[in-house]
Amino acid sequence: MQKSFRFAIYLSLLPALALFATFLVFPFFTILVTSFFEWRASGLRFIGVENYLELWDSRAFPSALRNTAIWIAAAVLLHVPLAVLVAVILSRRLKGWKIFRTLFFLPNIVSYSALAIVFLGFYNARYGALNQVLADIGLEHWQRDWLFSYDTALYALIFTWLFHVGLYMIIIMAEIATIPDEIYEAAVMDGAGEIKQDLYITLPLLRNVIGTCMILTVTQSLIYFEGIFLTTGGGPANATLTLSMATYRAFENFHWGEANAIGMHIVILGVAAILIIRRLFRIGERYFD
Amino acid sequence: MSGALIERTSGYHRPIWLTISYYAVLAWFTVAMLFPIGWLVLAAFKTNAEILSASSYFPIDWNLEGFEDALTEVGLLGYLMNSFIVSVGASVLVVVAASMAAYPVARFRFRGRDTITILLSLGLVIPLTALIVPETLIIRAIGLHDTRIGLILLYSSIFLPISFLLLRAFFLSLPVSIEEAAIMDGANYWQILIRIVAPLSGPGISTVAIMIFVFTWNEFLFATLILSSEERRTAQVAIRFFQSQFDFNLPGMFAAITIVMLVPIFVFIILQERVVRGLTAGSVKG
Numbered sequence: 001m002q003k004s005f006r007f008a009i010y011l012s013l014l015p016a017l018a019l020f021a022t023f024l025v026f027p028f029f030t031i032l033v034t035s036f037f038e039w040r041a042s043g044l045r046f047i048g049v050e051n052y053l054e055l056w057d058s059r060a061f062p063s064a065l066r067n068t069a070i071w072i073a074a075a076v077l078l079h080v081p082l083a084v085l086v087a088v089i090l091s092r093r094l095k096g097w098k099i100f101r102t103l104f105f106l107p108n109i110v111s112y113s114a115l116a117i118v119f120l121g122f123y124n125a126r127y128g129a130l131n132q133v134l135a136d137i138g139l140e141h142w143q144r145d146w147l148f149s150y151d152t153a154l155y156a157l158i159f160t161w162l163f164h165v166g167l168y169m170i171i172i173m174a175e176i177a178t179i180p181d182e183i184y185e186a187a188v189m190d191g192a193g194e195i196k197q198d199l200y201i202t203l204p205l206l207r208n209v210i211g212t213c214m215i216l217t218v219t220q221s222l223i224y225f226e227g228i229f230l231t232t233g234g235g236p237a238n239a240t241l242t243l244s245m246a247t248y249r250a251f252e253n254f255h256w257g258e259a260n261a262i263g264m265h266i267v268i269l270g271v272a273a274i275l276i277i278r279r280l281f282r283i284g285e286r287y288f289d
Numbered sequence: 290m291s292g293a294l295i296e297r298t299s300g301y302h303r304p305i306w307l308t309i310s311y312y313a314v315l316a317w318f319t320v321a322m323l324f325p326i327g328w329l330v331l332a333a334f335k336t337n338a339e340i341l342s343a344s345s346y347f348p349i350d351w352n353l354e355g356f357e358d359a360l361t362e363v364g365l366l367g368y369l370m371n372s373f374i375v376s377v378g379a380s381v382l383v384v385v386a387a388s389m390a391a392y393p394v395a396r397f398r399f400r401g402r403d404t405i406t407i408l409l410s411l412g413l414v415i416p417l418t419a420l421i422v423p424e425t426l427i428i429r430a431i432g433l434h435d436t437r438i439g440l441i442l443l444y445s446s447i448f449l450p451i452s453f454l455l456l457r458a459f460f461l462s463l464p465v466s467i468e469e470a471a472i473m474d475g476a477n478y479w480q481i482l483i484r485i486v487a488p489l490s491g492p493g494i495s496t497v498a499i500m501i502f503v504f505t506w507n508e509f510l511f512a513t514l515i516l517s518s519e520e521r522r523t524a525q526v527a528i529r530f531f532q533s534q535f536d537f538n539l540p541g542m543f544a545a546i547t548i549v550m551l552v553p554i555f556v557f558i559i560l561q562e563r564v565v566r567g568l569t570a571g572s573v574k575g
Binding site: 111 | 385
């Protein structure tokens with residue numbers, strides 16, 4: 001029976017595989033190979049690891065690495081824990097929990113480019129909402145040009161997405177809903193309050209899904225682009241330059257080999273992060289059929 | 290499964306301080322998430338002078354000039370139309386291609402099946418910004434630079450892995466008995482896929498299509514790289530030029546942003562339950 005289907009099955013797979021090969025596999029190997037070439041609009045020339053050496057020697061690249069590291073640290077140490085906090089609270093089915101779930105998910109479906117303009121206005125030194133609030137509560141001396149001061153720019157940008165936990169919140173809430181009631185009933189009989197239940201029952205059982213969210217957030221952090229490009233463009237003085245912003249800059253200046261060498265750093269960091277997180281959270285010991 | 294937590298907490302009375310803490314956290318998140326966006330939406334109803342004076346959070350009187358400017362001055366309707374064409378095109382193409390691949394992988398045993406699943410799962414975590422040089426050059430090489438078709442093809446590939454994995458999970462959850470009966474009756478592969486599986490898959494396919502619509506609607510980087518001429522700009526690409534186009538017309542710009550934000554929010558609110566279910570179904574299956 002299946003033999004007669006074989007040709008049809010392979011034909012059926014063809015469009016997806018063609019798209020995948022052309023636009024994901026082929027570009028991936030292209031950047032791997034051409035990161036060892038000097039590649040400008042004029043042509044290709046093999047230069048070995050020189051792109052990499054030049055990067056590590058440049059002043060911008062270490063800033064990009066450092067800023068990306070801070071970005072990822074915020075995602076892993078603050079963003080995902082905040083998502084867990086909200087998911088655990090909403091799973092208690094407080095009055096109005098569905099409304100909060102919807103509200104909290106909404107920012108996730110607003111584009112980063114629209115949010116970039118939202119925050120350009122929000123942080124604006126002259127008319128922005130943040131400085132207005134500070135004035136209203138008597139903290140005028142805290143006012144500043146948040147996005148364009150060297151000390152605050154990176155953190156101001158991180159804040160733009162830090163609380164947008166909607167997607168992870170929903171994924172984690174779905175996982176909490178699968179925990180059997182009996183486990184909690186026993187805890188209630190023993191007199192454990194909700195916080196104890198969450199710390200000793202819910203959290204350990206969320207290990208897998210938290211790890212999954214961490215992987216997603218690290219991958220997202222590594223490729224985040226538009227919110228930086230449309231606001232600070234990596235400035236002031238590389239204060240908000242990340243690896244993806246640096247890739248785009250090199251691309252725009254027609255330093256394609258260099259762009260691809262930066263791209264390879266993104267790929268390698270992404271793979272390393274995924275392997276480390278899978279290890280730490282022992283992901284895959286339960287799912288994956 | 291759902292509603293379980295209500296039973297969980299029966300026989301247990303939550304102390305009032307805990308209830309207050311819960312709502313305090315929720316209020317904190319509501320402000321942190323919605324205050325900046327809400328501020329911008331309100332500002333769209335103000336006059337320019339009112340915004341610049343930063344005197345109050347709410348408009349003195351709600352004027353719609355910003356929205357008029359947004360719709361008439363910069364060709365926003367055209368950009369929205371472009372976004373719509375690209376998003377619908379990409380959603381349809383990715384759903385067709387991903388279903389055609391996910392169905393046999395979910396149902397039949399054949400050589401290379403597991404390799405395909407693993408490869409496409411890896412595709413999920415390829416950092417796409419790393420690929421901007423080759424993607425742009427490939428699109429140019431096949432003569433699709435500055436075309437909507439080029440962007441549709443690229444989007445279909447970018448969102449293929451996630452669509453494939455979600456649809457595979459969905460097909461795995463469908464009962465096989467009808468298909469088995471059809472095979473006994475001598476139906477061929479395409480008859481089964483088109484006449485039997487496709488009609489049964491409405492919920493799964495539409496979930497994925499809605500998600501891809503929202504993702505592609507919001508995509509900025511590749512749209513910027515591929516579409517260079519003004520008449521093909523998508524709404525997200527247009528945002529990049531709003532600051533110069535609107536010059537010092539802040540209400541106009543904020544109104545345009547509000548309109549661009551509204552489309553996916555609208556789609557989501559109407560179809561919320563379905564999207565939430567789709568997201569969680571995919572996540573649980575890994």
